[in-house]
Amino acid sequence: MIKTIQTAFLKLRSNKIFELVVVAVIIISALEIGAKTYDLSDAAIFILEYLDVFITIFFLCEILVRFIGEEEKKNFFKSGWNIFDTLVVVISLIPVDESEMALLARLIRIFRVLRMISIIPELxxxxxxxxxxxxxxxxxxxxxxxxxxxxxxxxxxxxxxxxxxxxxxxxxxxxxxxxxxxxxxxxxxxxxxxxxxxxxxxxxxxxxxxxxxxxxxxxxxxxxxxxxxxxxxxxxxxxxxxxxxxxxxxxxxxxxxxxxxxxxxxxx
Structure with a gap:
């Protein structure tokens, strides 16, 4: 059962359509960050908050797919790009409120745009x-x-x-x-x-x-x-x-x- 799931996730992470979807979500994340720099209506702010939650959950699921699909789990963290992606996703899970970590969480969300580098081989x-x-x-x-x-x-x-x-x-x-x-x-x-x-x-x-x-x-x-x-x-x-x-x-x-x-x- 576990081997079947691992094989399925391995095929999914190597799928070109899946990679394009990840790139599209990264672009949407970049646009969402840029939109927050403008004066927006309450409805737009409400939509962006839920969009941010969706993007964070999507990135978490994407990291889990890549990790579970790895045949040798220890080799996953031998790549600096995998470590960078994991840190960005994990820190993005910090709630953005009036806490002391709010500024750090917002900054980390900005760095999610850099995940484009780890996805595209040419970059x-x-x-x-x-x-x-x-x-x-x-x-x-x-x-x-x-x-x-x-x-x-x-x-x-x-x-x-x-x-x-x-x-x-x-x-x-x-x-x-x-x-x-x-x-x-x-x-x-x-x-x-x-x-x-x-x-x-x-x-x-x-x-x-x-x-x-x-x-x-x-x-x-x-x-x-x-x-x-x-x-x-x-x-x-x-x-x-x-x-x-x-x-x-x-x-x-x-x-x-x-x-x-x-x-x-x-x-x-």
């Missing part, structure tokens, strides 16, 4: 790629910080007399350089310093080259490389390994050999 690949790229990005970020620090110190020494608001100290200078790197009206800053220092454009051009062009392209290259590795890994997991293929070939060879031996020899 999981993107997030996993970004997380795995962080260690490699650390050295690029460190080198970028060094460049920022050097240019901020130089800018603070040279341009503080021109504009104390933008170049007053090294911290403010770094914020100004971040504005230059993002091209947010950076030409206004450049032309202001060029009125005093004619060749100060070299300062801005070299800084933009190192940060906006070189380092950002390095960051993009690292992330794209990790994403390619994740896509390759995903494809390989869906294909049989060489050992599995070898076993299948041996099994087919044995079956052919048995069939050959079982045939009577033809008379000459």
């Amino acid at each position: 999981r690949i993107l997030i996993n790629s970004l997380l795995k790229a962080l260690p490699r990005l650390g050295y690029v970020v460190l080198l970028m910080f060094i460049i920022f620090y050097i240019y901020a110190a130089v800018g603070s020494y040279w341009f503080s007399d021109i504009n104390q608001v933008l170049w007053g100290d090294i911290a403010i200078s770094m914020l100004t350089l971040f504005r230059v790197m993002t091209f947010e009206d950076w030409t206004d800053i450049q032309y202001e310093t060029m009125e005093v220092y004619r060749f100060s454009w070299i300062f801005y051009m070299t800084f933009i080259f190192f940060t906006a062009f070189a380092f950002l392209n390095m960051v993009i290259g690292i992330v794209v490389g990790v994403m390619d590795e994740e896509h390759t890994k995903e494809r390989n997991e869906g294909q049989p390994s060489m050992l599995d293929l070898q076993k299948q070939i041996e099994l087919l060879s044995q079956q052919v050999e048995q069939l050959t031996k079982g045939k009577p020899d033809k008379m000459p």
Whole structure:
């Protein structure tokens, strides 16, 4: 009986229609959260409250289906996404009233939108790629910080007399350089310093080259490389390994050999 229920839930969790229904409920949950930010009538608030209860119960049932359908229950919590989904659903069961936990419960309900990532494989690949790229990005970020620090110190020494608001100290200078790197009206800053220092454009051009062009392209290259590795890994997991293929070939060879031996020899 238990094995039958487990098999049925396993088929249900792998069903595409079930996955689409879950995605649809997540979208409805996101719209429901957004609707609560507006001034609504009492009737609309009443409907949204019952809709929130339905969504919470649906997510609870969906987690139970996925858990019961898991052949090895301990493997269910080896996935970080399953742990995240379970925490979001369990904390969402906290009643939203005037208690001290009301704010936490409301915040957790907002994070239910992130469950879209755990449902859609492509989004999981993107997030996993970004997380795995962080260690490699650390050295690029460190080198970028060094460049920022050097240019901020130089800018603070040279341009503080021109504009104390933008170049007053090294911290403010770094914020100004971040504005230059993002091209947010950076030409206004450049032309202001060029009125005093004619060749100060070299300062801005070299800084933009190192940060906006070189380092950002390095960051993009690292992330794209990790994403390619994740896509390759995903494809390989869906294909049989060489050992599995070898076993299948041996099994087919044995079956052919048995069939050959079982045939009577033809008379000459």
